Amino acid sequence: MKNTLIESFVFLFERELDKLEAEIKQYPDEASVWKLEGDIKNPGGNLCLHLCGNLQQYIGEQLGHSGYQRNRPLEFSARDVSRAQLLNEIQKTKLVVSATLRKLDDESIRQMYPEEVLGYPMTTVFFLTHLLAHLGYHLGQINYHRRLIGR
Known part of the structure; x- marks a missing residue:
């Protein structure tokens, strides 16, 4: 159990970002991260970009003054960003979120x-x-999308 709210938030955000990283790694191949099927309009890759942009904006920039410039429309319109780039973005997000929260x-x-x-x-x-x-x-x-695409 964490002793402070800050420690709890750091633990929980890191845990969930680790899960995001694991989900992206579990897609069977690069193309499947971006595959659309049925009524799904936001594949795992776009949701990953959206989550990273959201946290870098609202924690990194707003609370930590990181200088991050968000492009929210691109989070949903980008396609075929490599898995390596997505994983790098998750790591950047995890670092900025943890560092910012630890300053509070x-x-x-x-x-x-x-x-x-x-x-x-x-x-x-x-x-x-x-x-x-x-x-x-x-x-x-993302978990549902990955399992649906991988079936």
């Missing part, structure tokens, strides 16, 4: 988040919880 403390994350991303004011701890739920939601979609 339990008191600072109880303060208001600097942007009303969801359309209303919220504390940073509330938004970090939201970001974890968002990560888990899309991680489940």
